[in-house]
Every structure is written in structure tokens, then in C-alpha cells.
Amino acid sequence: MSLEPHYDQNDPEASSSERERERLEQARPIPRITIHAWCDSAGVQRPIERAAEDRRMARAHVMVHGGGVQAAMEHYAQNTTPNLLLVETRVEPEYIMQQLSGLADVCDPSTRVVVIGHFNDVALYREMMRNGISEYMVAPVSLADLIATIESIYSSENEAPIGRTIAFVGAKGGVGASTLAHNIAWSVTTLFDNDVVIADMDLAFGTANINFDQDPAQGIAEAVFTPERVDETYLDRLLAKCSERLSLLAAPSTMERVYDFDEAAFAPIVEVMQATTPTVILDVPHGWHGWTRRTLAEADEVVVVATPELTNLRNTKNFVDTLKRLRPNDPPPHLILNQVGMPKRPEIDPEDFLEPLGISSFVTIPFDPQLFGTAATNGQMLAEMNPSHAVVQKFDELAHVLTGRREVKSSQAGMLNSILKKLKGK
Structure with missing residues (x-):
């Protein structure tokens, strides 16, 4: 018995329909x-x-x-x-x-x-x-x-993955790298009508589920502990919908087990996300392990978030120097100085912070506990609360830069420094 599809030779339309159905399958x-x-x-x-x-x-x-x-x-x-x-x-x-x-x-x-x-x-x-x-x-x-x-x-095997991976990492714990990653992801998806997936890689202390007011039963832990199951269909089931085009691969945020991973543990997850989603935001925890080093080395863009303090300067310098060795053919990471202008805190002037790093430009985000605190409490992004706020405009600018649609102007750092000096003089 032949298992070949049978087409009625006297019915061209039926034959064409069968062929089309077979191609679709x-x-x-x-x-x-x-x-x-x-x-x-x-x-x-x-x-x-x-x-x-x-x-x-x-x-x-x-x-x-x-x-x-x-x-x-x-x-x-x-x-x-x-x-x-x-x-x-x-x-x-x-x-x-x-x-x-x-x-x-x-x-x-x-x-x-x-x-x-x-x-x-x-x-x-x-x-x-x-x-x-x-x-x-x-x-x-x-x-x-x-x-x-x-x-x-x-x-096509000759085509690069469609997804652009953008890794955010803090120079020190508590500098707000996760908050910035989540807000910039929101800007990317709303500005460009692109699908975005956020991967919260801080399995013990991740905050993405709180920031987006989500409580998914599954997330990134299921993927990393069962690598043999990781494919497009499996990851789809693990994603939590934050908006029409923004999805979250959430961290369990529990300490019921330890999270010690091999260097390549997250690589299959990132590859699958890259194959299916235009923009992948990697929320990398502050720490230095084999898998964090590999994640930062292989990302399309790296963003280091720091506050203008001495320890942050030292750690940022270490990041920049290390990534230069790991990524010799790539530009240095992007720098965001966060929580600038905190009252009563001695701060390094942005120009002095930038000088030893060999980075030509950066963006500053002012200290605004009321704005960020309200958004976190409500489980909202800043753009949902006040899309015209100056900080939201900076997020939109960064979204253009990190997705390759615009470069940071070299004069931006000088302009921001002038503004900060004027504020300090008041």
C-alpha cells in the first residue's frame, strides 16, 4: 500500500489545496x-x-x-x-x-x-x-x-538569531539594575511594537515578579533545572504575560534550595529565547560566577548600573576591564549612573567617575525615591504612571540606543554634568 498523498488528477483545485495543506503541516x-x-x-x-x-x-x-x-x-x-x-x-x-x-x-x-x-x-x-x-x-x-x-x-542556518540580548548587571547590590532593566524593557516594547522577554536570572532574590505584579507558578528555575526539555514550546508555557508584547521568565525568589550552576547552564535558555523573540532582556544578578561571566561575555549589549560612589567606581572599572578581555571586538559596556543626587551622600562627580573607565558617554538617573517607590508598590512601570516624566524620557532614549536605533551623543555626558553642577550650586 502506498503512503504517498493521493491527488485527484481530474480536480486541479483539490490537488493544489492538498499540496498547500501538506506544506503548511x-x-x-x-x-x-x-x-x-x-x-x-x-x-x-x-x-x-x-x-x-x-x-x-x-x-x-x-x-x-x-x-x-x-x-x-x-x-x-x-x-x-x-x-x-x-x-x-x-x-x-x-x-x-x-x-x-x-x-x-x-x-x-x-x-x-x-x-x-x-x-x-x-x-x-x-x-x-x-x-x-x-x-x-x-x-x-x-x-x-x-x-x-x-x-x-x-x-536559515546561515541567519543570525533574531533576538538581541541586552544584559543588565549592577556594579554593586542595591544600585537598581533590575528596576532599570524592567523599565527599559517596557520602553522597548511600547516604542517599537516589539515583543520582549525579560529573564530574571536572580533565582533566590529576583524582583521582576513583584515589579510587574505577577505570581507565576513556574519560571526560569524549571527551565534551568531541566535543560533536556528546553525548547520553544516548553519556554512558552513558562512565560508570564506582563502586557500584550512583554513576557517574563520569572525567578522563584525563594531560598528553599541552593542555585549553583555550571557555566553553560543558562546558554540553552538564552539561545531559545533569541530564536523566537526580537529583544531579550537578561536581568543578571550581582555576583561573579562562571555562568554570569559567560552570560555577559555572549550578550549583544551589556549595561553596567552603578551609583556615584567609590566602591561602585572600583567595581565598574573591574567590569569594564574584564569585559574588554572577554569581548575584544566589542565596544565597552554602557554605563548608567543611578540614584544621582541622593541627599547627604558624598558622591563622585560624573566626569570624575567616567574618566578612568574609557567610556565615552553615559546616562544619569536622578535619585527619586517617591517616584520609584510608588511604582514598585503599585507593581507598575514608571511609564504607566507618568509617560511624560523626564526619567521615562531617558528610558526611551536608552531603548533606542540599546536596540541599535540610535547612538548616545558624545555631548550628552557634558550636558548632564552641567545640569548636575547647576543643581548642586542651588
Whole structure:
């Protein structure tokens, strides 16, 4: 007996439907990415809308618009581009690249673009590939074609993981690294419509569950103690939803057992999160173990949080020097000076703090116990309480910097120091 699928030769539509169903069954789930589609015809828009409703796209956030390439250019001149952009164009092959050049001017470098055209032209396809287009599809397109194309973009062995890992660590306990990590994660997800996962790696004393007013029954402990089970599906079950696009891999925050781990203990968890989520925030506890060293060495971005005191300066210098050895081809870590301006506390001037570190810029967060204390008590992020607050604006700026959308201006440190000196003189 043959186990090959049987197609009715006299029914082309049934045959095509069976093939599409078979292709869909073989497709893997699409990761947590944001997809925007700009269509120029109903024939392309309908299958994209169908694809958005498919279970394999359940993790992705899809928005479908009309207007084609021109509407997309006008929109992204004022807004950030998504992880993946689908654009339909009906222009002749000789004019397509000229049209797309305008779109390239408003796209973030990390955005991947799929062009849906109406001309089957091999030379055009090759030119698009040379110019960084992820794929060129010829209309009409089917639901299976779309999902298979998106999957191929994000599952290719030659593609880097889609997730950008940002590790926050305190130069000393109690400097507020976790609070800043959580608030900046909130900024990333609200500013850019990106999915974000926070991994609270302080299993004994983690605070993310309190800061987000969550009480999940499971979290990161289940993953790290059963590494053989770690995959996309298992991690999905362990995540707690903090908002539509922000999820938490919570710490148990108990001392019922000791948490001694091998150097590679957290690596499989981070890899799976990177494979499915655009931004991964690693809330690394203050301490120095094999696994914390490896986590910081392998993160895409490292943020050291310190307060302007002598011990913090010494520890920050140690972090900077050590990470320079561990990451010789990467820039130094980002520095956030937190709790600046605490009354009656002797502080090191920010410029003096920065001088021995070899870091060109930093951000300061003022001491404001009322603001941060109220947010912590309410289980809210600062942006939920007061989105226009100056501190929230700094979080938004850091979100741009850490996701690669903007660099810290070299003059920022000097500007902040001038403000601080004026405040001290009053």
C-alpha cells in the first residue's frame, strides 16, 4: 500500500489545496516578530490576511495596510519599521529598484524586506538579492507560500538569531539594575511594537515578579533545572504575560534550595529565547560566577548600573576591564549612573567617575525615591504612571540606543554634568 498523498488528477483545485495543506503541516511556528504588509491589490492582501490568522503565525503580530510601497515610505518616514516588511509593487521591473531605494532610506538596518511583484524576472530577482532584499515573490501568492517564505527567512542556518540580548548587571547590590532593566524593557516594547522577554536570572532574590505584579507558578528555575526539555514550546508555557508584547521568565525568589550552576547552564535558555523573540532582556544578578561571566561575555549589549560612589567606581572599572578581555571586538559596556543626587551622600562627580573607565558617554538617573517607590508598590512601570516624566524620557532614549536605533551623543555626558553642577550650586 502506498503512503504517498493521493491527488485527484481530474480536480486541479483539490490537488493544489492538498499540496498547500501538506506544506503548511511541515512549517514551523513563526517567531515573535512584528510584520507589516503594504498591499496594492486585493489578490495579495487576502492571502496575507489569511496567513495572519493561521496558528503558525500566532506568536507574530501582523498588520495589513493598503497603498503599496508609496504608502509604506510615507508611514515610515515618521515611524519605526517592523522586524519584517512585506511590500507589494506593480511597477515595471526596470523601475522597481528605483522605487525601493526610497523605501530603503526610511527602513531600520535590522528590518528584513520581502517584495511581492507581478513580473517573473530572474535578473530583477538577482539584483534584489544583491541589494539586501530578503526575498522576491511573484503574485499571485498563497497562504502556504507566505508562511514558508517567512519561515525560511528566520530558520536559515546561515541567519543570525533574531533576538538581541541586552544584559543588565549592577556594579554593586542595591544600585537598581533590575528596576532599570524592567523599565527599559517596557520602553522597548511600547516604542517599537516589539515583543520582549525579560529573564530574571536572580533565582533566590529576583524582583521582576513583584515589579510587574505577577505570581507565576513556574519560571526560569524549571527551565534551568531541566535543560533536556528546553525548547520553544516548553519556554512558552513558562512565560508570564506582563502586557500584550512583554513576557517574563520569572525567578522563584525563594531560598528553599541552593542555585549553583555550571557555566553553560543558562546558554540553552538564552539561545531559545533569541530564536523566537526580537529583544531579550537578561536581568543578571550581582555576583561573579562562571555562568554570569559567560552570560555577559555572549550578550549583544551589556549595561553596567552603578551609583556615584567609590566602591561602585572600583567595581565598574573591574567590569569594564574584564569585559574588554572577554569581548575584544566589542565596544565597552554602557554605563548608567543611578540614584544621582541622593541627599547627604558624598558622591563622585560624573566626569570624575567616567574618566578612568574609557567610556565615552553615559546616562544619569536622578535619585527619586517617591517616584520609584510608588511604582514598585503599585507593581507598575514608571511609564504607566507618568509617560511624560523626564526619567521615562531617558528610558526611551536608552531603548533606542540599546536596540541599535540610535547612538548616545558624545555631548550628552557634558550636558548632564552641567545640569548636575547647576543643581548642586542651588
